[in-house]
Amino acid sequence: MLPLVPVGLMMLGSNQACNEPRTIAADPPLVIGASVDLTKQKDFGAGSQRVLRVIEQQINAVGGVLGRRVVIDVRDDGGDNKSIAGIGRDFIDRGVAGFIGPSTTEALEVFHSDFKRAKIPILSPFTTSPIVPKLQEGRDRYVFRTACAADYQARAIARYALGGSFGPPGLIEVPVDAGITDSGGSSDANADADARPPADASPPADAGTTPPPFKACTKMAVIYAEDAPGRGNATIESLKAEYSKFGGFIKEFIVKANAATFATEVAAVVDATKAGEIECQTMLLFPADGGKYMRELRAATAGDATFAPDRFPSFGFIRFYQQGFIEAGRVDPKNTNELSKVDGVIGAACNQERATSPEWTRFAALYNSQFPPSADAGRLPSPIPQIYDSVALLALAIEKAGNLDDRVAIRDALYDVSAPPGDAFGPGQIAEALNAVREGRDIDYVGASGTFDLDDQGDTALEVILWRISGNGFVTIPGLSPNDLRR
Structure with a gap:
């Protein structure tokens, strides 16, 4: 029998539902792959990595996904297409639940077809090029651009x-x-x-x-x-x-x-x-x-x-x-x-600081609670909300699919949980959103970066x-x- 780890619901000042604490299995974890550029854009990559840690910790603080601890395995893709093929193969061999990244369109072009064959969804918050929505056709796709389009x-x-x-x-x-x-x-x-x-x-x-x-x-x-x-x-x-x-x-x-x-x-x-x-x-x-x-x-x-x-x-x-x-x-x-x-x-x-948005406000509070402003803050980018939103959306889709074996169901659930109709949930409401999914209710994830609705081309219309x-x-x-x- 797997060892169990009790996890409290309150974390980082978030507004999570006051439900009974959930118990999650410590092993095996549910692994999500990710890559950022820690070579050519070290500070940007470090800031991106911080946001990944914020959403990882928040998900685990409310019980994980499918009763399992979530681990985001972050790699340095070097800001080019030289190492991404090996990174991609490793993640596919490990059967990751999804992938966040990579840092460039050139890297995405190298390995997206391998992920489609493996039916592993890629949510890409960094690749803004007009090429991205054309890499795969229609709704039968496993690449989703979660950045504001370069167009x-x-x-x-x-x-x-x-x-x-x-x-x-x-x-x-x-x-x-x-x-x-x-x-x-x-x-x-x-x-x-x-x-x-x-x-x-x-x-x-x-x-x-x-x-x-x-x-x-x-x-x-x-x-x-x-x-x-x-x-x-x-x-x-x-x-x-x-x-x-x-x-x-x-x-x-x-x-x-x-x-x-x-x-x-x-x-x-x-x-x-x-x-x-x-x-x-x-x-x-x-x-x-x-x-x-x-x-x-x-x-x-x-x-x-x-x-x-x-x-x-x-x-x-x-x-x-x-x-x-x-x-x-x-x-x-x-x-x-x-x-x-x-x-x-x-x-x-991308409009990364939607000051009038309650979703942005909650996201910023979560980030600042885990990474308070400090002397080195000037080196790092403003916290990038579409990274947080990408992981949150993937987690909700996996929970809706109900298992990791039906990869098509996970892909289809990305469309379902990202758009109306359904009850709206956003940053700081992950516990409520996961519970709603478990109860069979329709939900609409509204992100810190915008409505975050995925269209038939796997695109989000984020503000510029x-x-x-x-x-x-x-x-x-x-x-x-x-x-x-x-x-």
Whole structure:
């Protein structure tokens, strides 16, 4: 007989149901595989790993799944496709209940078909590329993209760059990694004052119509590394399609990831700008590469007003929405008195801090209870809710399936527990949600990152925001609503 471990219901200040404590079997555990990038994006990977530990501990604190302790086995996939095949084979051989990750679309392309053959669902909170929903067809799929689509990020960047209907930058909320504490004070004594609005700042009269604080750009450079040699980049193709639809022209500059220098590309961008061929730029690079490129661009154009942020705006995607990008723009990454060369960069990302959402509030409370704000918090990204939501959804689907043997039932249950109809449950309500499933009731998981409803293409329509780097942190650009990004 398996040893039994009694587990209390209350954990981390969560609002769990006041039911009798459940007893869960210590062994064998129910294993969920996961991979994050602890090599190229160490801080981002470490922050992602923390969120996985929060949901793992919460599930176990309320009795586990199917009466078993849940273990999330987290591996480092290196931020590329070199090691993921071996990681995937190991997880398949072990018969994991599901997989969270990987950190890149390139890695997902390598092993998704193996997981489909094994009927093991992949919930991918990091892969935003337009390629992802096309990897498998229709509802008979085992890949689910639980990140905000790059298509929507590209749409937001294209329309804003062209002088669209979004207001000027203003401080709405600042991620944890921007160095701002819950009380509004700085968690770093040297935090730049520009990370907060001036005392006399006033909101725009009409955030939906006020023009952006730079000259509208109709000629854009795109600086990116290809998905694979000769294949281009699916996210850039999405940006080109959206930008050209409104009369914009794009000139491409392909770089090599992790290059020792981007001097050649910088010189080409400078020459094209002076020739009148481009007026702004968008980068799709890893944070370290993006910071290095911007340092070299600023050095090459020092004293030239043509390349000031309001004359030559720079844009980026969700990869830049982390403190590591700001640090990469400094000669001394940790010197917060040094203004980063990425200051003024504008970008798009998932809305990771939905301040008006009770689901976000409960998620943040759970995270902060397990990982209180500390001196090293500035290194890590704001806690990423779609990671938490992915594990919670998988756990509820497994409980609904009733066993680990019927893999199709687990996959089908992902659709059932993610969307209406049914009683709504979210972060901090895992015990209630699991009990409802055991009672045979329909449920609708509403995540910290959004409604989290899975469609027939395995996609979630998560909210997108625009942000701008100011000093040592991020400010959110107001005026963008989900309806703005509909075709």
